[in-house]
Amino acid sequence: MVVVRMKSVFLLQLFYSLASSLYFHIGETEKKCFIEEIPDETMIIGNYRTQLYDKQREEYLPATQGLGMFVEVKDPDDKVILSRQYGSEGRFTFTSHTPGEHQICLHSNSSKFALFAGGMLRVHLDIQVGEHANNYAEIAAKDKLTELQLRVRQLVEQVDQIQKEQNYQRYREERFRQTSESTNQRVLWWSIVQTLILVAIGIWQMRHLKSFFEAKKLV
């Protein structure tokens, strides 16, 4: 006979439903954007859950079926790589093909103002990047790995991520260096050109005024 005390389990379950992720409030037409600067070939998994404020019960309840969120993901070249509408609870995945700043934007698709009724929508969001996005239980089951093998696999994934990031870092440092060198060049050219313009203007002014005064018979 096995007896399980479920009180703590329910308590934890309660906290789980609330504590699973960070949340924030979003207005009806508001668009919230998050930036992820990632190297290429990195997978990102985003999970979100929405809750709507119920005025009668004065608490946040899971949103109705009609209310969904529109998710748009842009790559560093401002090209849209994911643009989809999900329900009140959703999960979106994408893999980056170019390194750089990717922008993940969320906004609700509500066109019925009565739904929000002046309140806010509570959005629970969780974004997992790279190695954190891996589901190790799935990998272990698929490849039939032992505990030790799974741990080593996790280490390999982590080192992979570090390597990609270092690569990306090299590319960014190059861009930074190019920008600095371009600024250096521009300052150099500008100072030379400015000096030349100044001298030329000065000479022109003097010559012009001299000929003007001579014409006026003042000199």
Add this chain to the structure above:
Amino acid sequence: MEEVRMDSLPHNGDEIDHVALRWSHPGKQLEVPCGLRPEPPELLSIMCGSRLLQVLCAQLLWVWVMGSELTFELPDNAKQCFYEDIILGTKCTLEFQVVTGGHYDVDCRLEDPEGTTLYKEMKKQYDSFTFTAAKNGTYKFCFSNEFSTFTHKTVYFDFQVGDDPPLFPNENRVTALTQMESACVSIHEALKSVIDYQTHFRLREAQGRSRAEDLNTRVAFWSIGEAVILLVVSISQVVLLRSFFSDKKTTTTRVGS
């Protein structure tokens, strides 16, 4: 306290040596094996046969608490708040850094469920704050850019709650690990800190690069603008001077220097 008797659950009459508790979240399954486990006190206990199985409740907590790392844009005169429900006794860390915008500073405030301010700093570029949750409930932290009139800021924050989820659902810290496994664990921790340093380095580099690009565009505009102004001023000087000596004037006016 609610009790669920295992004999009421379907099983084929054999001695139960594995209890699987399936949570409501799809895809996540916690398997709790029966067996003897040492103290400390826990919230969940399972009795198998005649032995009491102690399962660390903290283990269940470990499965569920995670960290959140986000970078978002904070428009001028705006305030953005984030909330998280935290259980008593959890060690949490809030780290933030301003990536781009203006003077690279932001106001940050962290409040506990009763509204007491645990951390408040104005115009900070980056900071790290660790605290242990003294109460159960919703903790709120806000970033404010209300002091700025026209600069948008990009803010990165990392809010770690508790420990990272363990690799195996039935992992138990008190269980002895083999040398290989403990070597793996220490390498994992070291790599985590490497990734953390990399993130901070990336943010610093992004900050430096954004300043350099700003400088570059400013120099470009300024040099062109100044050349144009120079030409305009010098030509108008000459024109003005000529107008002083125009034939219409009968008296000789003293030309101002």
